[in-house]
Amino acid sequence: MKKIGIMTTGGDCSGLNTVIQRLTRGARLRGWQVLGILDGTDGLCTTPPRVIELNDDTLPIENARLAGSFLHNGHAGAMNFETAAEGGKLDNFNKRLRKSLQELKLDALILIGGNGSLSLAWCNRAIYADLQLICIPKTIDLDMPLTDRTVGFSTAVQQLTSFCDQLMLTARSHHRWFVVQSMGRDCGALALHGGIAAGARVILIPEIKFDLDSVIEHIKHAATDYGIIVVSEGVHLRGHSGRPADIISRKLTAAGIANRAVFPEYTQRVGDTTACDRILAVRFADCALHAIDNNETYVMTALDDNDVKTVSLSDFFDAGEIVDDPKIPGLKTSDAFVAPDDPLLDVAHHMGIYIGEIK
Known part of the structure; x- marks a missing residue:
């Protein structure tokens, strides 16, 4: 009889419990x-x-529909690769992990994580040499290469959209603009999808250059004196420090535009898992179990043009943009971003949404 382990790591999101339940x-x-x-x-x-x-x-x-992880993702100050690296105890930490896996006598480990967790798994793959390692991608950021969707993204988009929908009502009542800062780290996918769904007049993401004066002019010439501006948390404004939404809000105020900066923050990580995320979670779980059946290891489940398959962790790591992890010295992570030819950029532009200086 095979013995498998299931582990969730990194930030939580909706859909994790669906994966765990269906894997079980x-x-x-x-x-x-x-x-x-x-x-x-x-x-x-x-x-x-x-x-x-x-x-x-x-x-x-x-x-299974509930957000968060039934298995928990760890707590502040928990022993993980980050805290071990900060304390100079990474080698000892790796030895403890491998010893624990040997004690558990697992035939396979299914790791449900984001790009940081999967990059760590690949860079420290010797830890998992005695078992099959199967990874399932989850993140609200959609910043993982080689997969069109990740568990948790659909629900996060729905949460951001619902948040903006509610704000639109008070925006109209007070003739006011709301600058909504989304999560997403350095990837603008969540802001782009949520902003379009919510009918935002302006969407600002890290991947597309924009001009604040153009933002102001776009708002001044809008058909209404209220609305939503969605800005991704990863946006950097040269010469300014602080949260992007606060900076933009101050600029709008200086231009005489009534507005407020608001931050949905962790509400984007929760909410009942959408049907799309549940179906993806079930498909990924089924794919992961088949990978164990087929004696695969060091692979990740992926959605490619509606086809669910496995890809090697080596290909996953090589396919993204390799960047330095800000928390773990020496660690490289494989990141994906909104592509310049993403059709949603053209859709936003054609719908009169200011998306930046797109060509």
Whole structure:
């Protein structure tokens, strides 16, 4: 009988519990034992490792729609690659992880994580040499190469859209503009999708250059004296410091435009998982289990033109833009961004949305 482990790492998002529940269901139908590793790498490197056995009663199907992770993603100050690197204990941390995996005698580990977690897994792949490592991509940022969608992105877009929808009502009442700062790190996908869905008049993302004077002129000539401006948190404004939404809000105020800067922040990580995210989670779970059946390892599930398949972690790492991780010295991560030829950029432009200086 195979024994598999499931672990969630990095930031949480909606859809994680759907993945966990469906992995458990599919594995149990195969007659496998399923262990859930609590608190990510922090739970894995403790003595003994913090695990629970998973079955249909552990995570009922009606709870699979809930946001967050039933297995938890760790807590502030938890032992992980970042805190180990900061304390100069990375080698010891890696040894503890490998020792714990050997003690658990897992045949396979399914890691549900973002680009940081998967980049770490690939760069420290020797830790997982004695088992099959299967990864499932999840992030609200959609900044992972080789997959068209990630678990959690659809729900985050819905949350951002709903947030803007509610603001539009008070914006109209007070003849006011709202500058909404989305999450997304250095990728503008969440702001772009959520902004278009919410009917924003301006969408500013890190990938597209823009001019603040052009933003102001666009708003002054808008058909209404109220509306939504969506700006991604990764936008950098040369010569200014602080949060992008605050900077833009001050510029609008100076130009005589009534406005407020608002921050949905962690509401984008929660909310009942959308049907799109649930279906993607189920498809990724099924693909991951088939990968174990086929003795694959060091692979990631991916959505490619509506086809779910596995890609190698090596290809995943090489396909993105390799950047320095700001938290872990020496670590490189593989990041993806909104492409210059993304059709949504043209859609936004044709719909009269100021998206920046696109060609």
